Amino acid sequence: xxxxxxxxxxxxxxxxxxxxxxxxxxxxxxxxxxxxxxxxxxxxxxxxxxxxxxxxxxxxxxxxxxxxxxxxxxxxxxxxxxxxxxxxxxxxxxxxxxxxxxxxxxxxxxxxxxxxxxxxxxxxxxxxxxxxxxxxxxxxxxxxxxxxxxxxxxxxxxxxxxxxxxxxxxxxxxxxxxxxxxxxxxxxxxxxxxxxxxxxxxxxxxxxxxxxxxxxxxxxxxxxxxxxxxxxxxxxxxxxxxxxxxxxxxxxxxxxxxxxxxxxxxxxxx
Amino acid sequence: xxxxxxxxxxxxxxxxxxxxxxxxxxxxxxxxxxxxxxxxxxxxxxxxxxxxxxxxxxxxxxxxxxxxxxxxxxxxxxxxxxxxxxxxxxxxxxxxxxxxxxxxxxxxxxxxxxxxxxxxxxxxxxxxxxxxxxxxxxxxxxxxxxxxxxxxxxxxxxxxxxxxxxxxxxxxxxxxxxxxxxxxxxxxxxxxxxxxxxxxxxxxxxxxxxxxxxxxxxxxxxxxxxxxxxxxxxxxxxxxxxxxxxxxxxxxxxxxxxxxxxxxxxxxxx
Numbered sequence: 001x002x003x004x005x006x007x008x009x010x011x012x013x014x015x016x017x018x019x020x021x022x023x024x025x026x027x028x029x030x031x032x033x034x035x036x037x038x039x040x041x042x043x044x045x046x047x048x049x050x051x052x053x054x055x056x057x058x059x060x061x062x063x064x065x066x067x068x069x070x071x072x073x074x075x076x077x078x079x080x081x082x083x084x085x086x087x088x089x090x091x092x093x094x095x096x097x098x099x100x101x102x103x104x105x106x107x108x109x110x111x112x113x114x115x116x117x118x119x120x121x122x123x124x125x126x127x128x129x130x131x132x133x134x135x136x137x138x139x140x141x142x143x144x145x146x147x148x149x150x151x152x153x154x155x156x157x158x159x160x161x162x163x164x165x166x167x168x169x170x171x172x173x174x175x176x177x178x179x180x181x182x183x184x185x186x187x188x189x190x191x192x193x194x195x196x197x198x199x200x201x202x203x204x205x206x207x208x209x210x211x212x213x214x215x216x217x218x219x220x221x222x223x224x225x226x227x228x229x230x231x232x233x234x235x236x237x238x239x240x241x242x243x244x245x246x247x248x249x250x251x252x253x254x255x256x257x258x259x260x261x262x263x264x265x266x267x268x269x270x
Numbered sequence: 271x272x273x274x275x276x277x278x279x280x281x282x283x284x285x286x287x288x289x290x291x292x293x294x295x296x297x298x299x300x301x302x303x304x305x306x307x308x309x310x311x312x313x314x315x316x317x318x319x320x321x322x323x324x325x326x327x328x329x330x331x332x333x334x335x336x337x338x339x340x341x342x343x344x345x346x347x348x349x350x351x352x353x354x355x356x357x358x359x360x361x362x363x364x365x366x367x368x369x370x371x372x373x374x375x376x377x378x379x380x381x382x383x384x385x386x387x388x389x390x391x392x393x394x395x396x397x398x399x400x401x402x403x404x405x406x407x408x409x410x411x412x413x414x415x416x417x418x419x420x421x422x423x424x425x426x427x428x429x430x431x432x433x434x435x436x437x438x439x440x441x442x443x444x445x446x447x448x449x450x451x452x453x454x455x456x457x458x459x460x461x462x463x464x465x466x467x468x469x470x471x472x473x474x475x476x477x478x479x480x481x482x483x484x485x486x487x488x489x490x491x492x493x494x495x496x497x498x499x500x501x502x503x504x505x506x507x508x509x510x511x512x513x514x515x516x517x518x519x520x521x522x523x524x525x526x527x528x529x530x531x532x533x534x535x536x537x538x539x540x
Contacts, residue, residue, distance in 0.1 A: 057373075103330075103386035103388075104330075104384060104387075104432075105428060105433070105434070106432060107381070108381060108382075111378060111381040111382070112378075112381070112382055114374060114378065116370060116373035116374050117374075118373075119373075144431075147431050151427075151431065154421070154424035154425075154428070155424075155428070157421075158375060158377065158425070159375055161421065163375070164375070
């Protein structure tokens with residue numbers, strides 16, 4: 001899939017989400033069935049690259065996933081990382097902060113979960129909630145969250161300078177798609193456990209959330225840590241886009257297996 | 271003790287350590303004996319302020335101690351915090367990084383140890399080693415440690431914005447004083463365990479360390495997180511200065527005990 005950079009937010013680019021079509025599948029002109037059939041090959045490629053990352057033990061990869069409710073974060077993790085060795089890949093879900101977490105700065109719990117050499121860390125929600133839900137639900141005054149954009153950029157720049165590669169994905173769905181997903185959760189007894197009444201309240205705040213996301217995407221996409229806006233109404237296409245970005249990113253690191261010890265040729269194991 | 275701000279490094283102030291006298295006792299004109307007799311009152315004041323900090327559970331205090339070998343970091347902690355309730359005060363000593371710590375950025379292990387609300391954290395050595403020993407012993411190339419001054423300033427600014435008060439102390443001793451202390455360690459069987467041959471090598475690098483400290487003090491003293499250069503040849507005076515800075519800093523937070531629950535008047539406990 002060529003042309004993936006169309007989804008990358010350039011440094012300083014001003015984002016208005018209604019200009020980004022959550023339904024588009026511009027980089028693939030086959031059917032849904034054909035698109036789905038493409039994923040296993042990408043899984044295998046990602047698997048091989050993760051093995052190399054682990055073996056070389058030099059680079060660290062941090063993946064941030066953000067989306068509106070029902071945007072498909074869990075499903076993306078399941079499908080994109082299918083087959084990838086869980087050793088060396090850690091998923092961290094950041095929910096409502098504990099009292100101990102709240103007693104520290106907002107990056108405290110985040111920093112602890114950043115990847116070490118050879119590791120991939122996937123953040124299912126992240127420090128961005130501290131300028132999203134915190135802003136929309138007024139959990140902190142504007143002067144507090146307003147400063148956080150700069151703190152986030154400095155933090156991510158530091159991570160990058162110290163050897164971490166960062167990819168951030170906003171899974172972009174439409175309000176209609178969310179309606180469909182929420183109704184499905186309510187109607188399907190096996191999915192009903194996922195539904196919280198809070199989801200409806202958050203849905204009423206849709207415009208405020210979209211505005212908060214626009215600020216995040218406009219103010220925190222940097223060369224060091226770019227955002228990708230992934231059209232996510234069609235899940236098969238979303239999976240292809242996220243996989244391709246990760247593969248391109250890992251490819252660009254030009255990794256290689258460590259040199260074996262010397263004088264191994266001719267050794268016969270008895 | 272008035273005039274303590276003479277030891278505070280102003281933002282942007284260029285520091286040359288040979289202009290700072292490690293022997294001076296400018297703010298106290300009594301004898302050593304009289305100076306020592308002053309400390310218990312300061313201990314008690316600090317103890318009361320720490321109790322208030324703990325009870326109010328709002329502010330966080332981070333104390334950074336740096337010094338050349340034998341500069342007196344351990345001794346300062348012991349004397350300044352004598353009598354202070356160890357609940358709510360945590361000392362973190364940062365030695366040679368573990369493999370896991372080295373697999374992460376230099377602030378990773380540091381951030382985990384920052385204080386929570388109501389707590390005091392004392393760093394015995396700190397993230398500053400990553401621009402001191404790392405620079406002097408060339409453990410990382412200049413382009414790596416050069417970036418770290420800015421990362422440190424951004425990190426400390428973030429901590430401050432999120433509610434942490436930071437005091438940083440450089441315990442300033444002379445090369446002669448170090449000689450005296452090292453010889454004492456060698457000659458006194460009960461102190462000999464503290465001596466490492468490495469100390470002599472570091473002593474040969476004295477000028478390089480002083481230059482590295484001058485850069486730290488010049489580039490990372492900010493309004494958010496000021497450095498104090500403490501004359502530390504006379505230990506009794508060093509203790510008075512550190513205590514006074516901490517007391518003044520905590521006083522400036524204008525803390526108060528939390529409001530008790532209402533309608534407690536007249537209650538008789540049976």
